Every structure is written in structure tokens, then in C-alpha cells.
Amino acid sequence: ETGGELSKELNGLPEASLLIMLHDLTDMRRVEQMRVDFVANASHELKTPLASLSGFIETIQGHAKDDPEAQARFLGIMSEQAARMQRLIEDLLSLSRIEMREHVPPSGEVDLAALTGDVTDGLGPLAASHGVEINVDVKEGVEPVRGEWDELHQVVQNLTENALKYGRSGKRIDITIAPALNQAGRKMTELAIRDYGPGIPREHIPRLTERFYRVDVAKSRERGGTGLGLAIVKHIVNRHSGTLTIDSHVGEGSTFTVRLPVRAQTRA
Numbered sequence: 001e002t003g004g005e006l007s008k009e010l011n012g013l014p015e016a017s018l019l020i021m022l023h024d025l026t027d028m029r030r031v032e033q034m035r036v037d038f039v040a041n042a043s044h045e046l047k048t049p050l051a052s053l054s055g056f057i058e059t060i061q062g063h064a065k066d067d068p069e070a071q072a073r074f075l076g077i078m079s080e081q082a083a084r085m086q087r088l089i090e091d092l093l094s095l096s097r098i099e100m101r102e103h104v105p106p107s108g109e110v111d112l113a114a115l116t117g118d119v120t121d122g123l124g125p126l127a128a129s130h131g132v133e134i135n136v137d138v139k140e141g142v143e144p145v146r147g148e149w150d151e152l153h154q155v156v157q158n159l160t161e162n163a164l165k166y167g168r169s170g171k172r173i174d175i176t177i178a179p180a181l182n183q184a185g186r187k188m189t190e191l192a193i194r195d196y197g198p199g200i201p202r203e204h205i206p207r208l209t210e211r212f213y214r215v216d217v218a219k220s221r222e223r224g225g226t227g228l229g230l231a232i233v234k235h236i237v238n239r240h241s242g243t244l245t246i247d248s249h250v251g252e253g254s255t256f257t258v259r260l261p262v263r264a265q266t267r268a
């Protein structure tokens with residue numbers, strides 16, 4: 001085994017092993033820092049709608065006590081803030097559930113075409129309300145992937161919702177499902193979601209899957225985003241031994257591509 005060879009070699013090289021240990025420590029510090037940042041960000045994200053809720057409750061009990069019209073308006077805003085908190089808590093729970101299972105390989109088998117049909121049916125009314133057409137093209141020879149329906153559903157749902165939220169000015173979304181091979185020659189199924197919206201400036205692309213990272217915070221909030229959608233996608237794809245690639249050009253649109261290993265390897 002190369003791992004054994006490596007550690008044998010390192011035993012004779014104390015400086016090198018020390019170097020690797022230091023490396024591990026910096027890694028541990030980085031992970032710890034990420035955890036601290038995450039808790040701070042999550043608390044902040046929850047505090048904002050909560051502060052707004054408290055403010056409106058106070059106003060309804062005070063100034064607006066005898067103004068039913070203002071009360072109705074404020075209650076409308078309060079209900080939006082409560083919905084936002086709920087979405088955020090649901091996403092936080094999903095993320096922690098997925099993290100707990102991250103090292104357990106998925107067991108089921110999923111037909112991505114059927115799953116995508118399910119997602120687009122569910123999003124149909126929303127797409128129609130924005131005048132967006134969603135086209136799904138399933139190429140020949142697509143095989144089922146190894147994975148869990150609920151998790152992969154969330155992947156396709158989050159990516160299609162994003163294409164609708166941020167790319168809807170393009171009026172159409174193209175989803176393509178096709179057979180593919182990874183670099184090692186392993187059979188994969190590829191799912192690409194393409195929108196023709198404003199696109200994403202290049203410098204943001206590497207950071208999009210970080211928790212709470214958004215290109216435009218105001219727009220994300222206005223469209224009901226939590227900033228966790230792509231972080232959830234990344235974790236699920238990792239658990240499924242797949243890959244996520246993001247290709248985007250300002251003024252042209254974005255393509256999010258997920259590749260997942262097919263259910264079982266057929267011998268060549």
C-alpha cells in the first residue's frame with residue numbers, strides 16, 4: 001500500500017512528519033474557525049427577523065393599537081419574517097442531518113429523469129407566474145445513479161429554484177440529463193441546469209458553496225434565500241461521491257452541473 005510506504009518513509013524523516021503535524025494543526029484551526037463563524041452567522045441571520053418581529057409586536061401594542069389597517073399590514077410583514085426564520089431553521093437542520101451522514105455511503109438507486117420531473121412539476125406554478133419555461137431533455141443511455149431520493153431531490157430542487165430565483169429574467173431554464181464518464185473512466189450520470197439570467201461575476205464562483213455566501217444579500221433575501229442552498233447541494237453531492245461544477249458568464253447566464261456515479265459498475 002502506498003499509505004504504508006509513505007509512513008515508513010516518514011519514520012526515518014522526523015522533520016517531514018513534524019511538518020505534516022503542523023499542517024494538521026492549521027487545518028484543525030481552520031475547521032474550528034469555520035465552526036465559530038458559522039454559529040455567529042447563523043445567530044445573526046436568525047436575530048434579524050426576530051428583531052423585526054419584536055419591533056412590530058411593540059408597534060401593534062403601542063402606536064398602532066387602534067389602527068386595524070396598519071395592524072393588518074404589519075401582520076403581513078410579520079408573517080413573512082416568520083416564514084423566513086422557518087426556512088432558515090429547516091435549512092440548518094437539513095445541513096446538520098446531511099453532515100451527520102456524510103461518511104455513510106448512500107444505499108438506494110435513483111432515476112434522475114423521474115426525480116427531475118417531480119421537481120419541475122412542483123415548481124411549475126412558480127415558473128409560470130414568472131413566465132419562465134422549464135425544458136427537460138433526457139439523452140439516450142442515461143442510467144440510474146446510486147443515491148437517496150430525498151437528498152438528490154433537494155439537490156435538483158435547490159439548483160432549479162436558484163435558476164428561477166436569479167436567472168428568471170432569461171425566461172427559460174434548460175435541464176439536460178446525459179450519460180458521462182469521469183476522469184477515471186467511471187460511468188456517471190450528468191445533470192446540467194442552465195439559466196439565461198444575469199450570470200455570476202467570476203470572482204464569486206469559488207465561494208458560492210460556502211455557508212451564507214451570497215453575491216447580493218439584498219436580492220437573496222428578497223427572493224426568499226437563506227444562503228445555505230448551495231452549501232446543502234455540495235454536502236449531498238460529496239456524500240454521493242459526485243461532483244458539482246459551476247460555469248457562469250456575466251450577461252449570458254449560469255450552468256450548474258452535477259455528476260453522480262451510476263448505480264453499479266458494468267464491466268467494460
Ligand code: ADP
Binds near residue numbers: 158162167197224226
Ligand atoms: P440563496 O439562499 O441566497 O439562494 P444559495 O447558497 O442557494 O443561497 O446561493 C448562493 C448565492 O449564489 C445566491 O445568493 C446568489 O447570489 C448566487 N446564485 C446561485 N445560483 C445562481 C444563479 N443561477 N444565477 C445567479 N446567481 C446565483
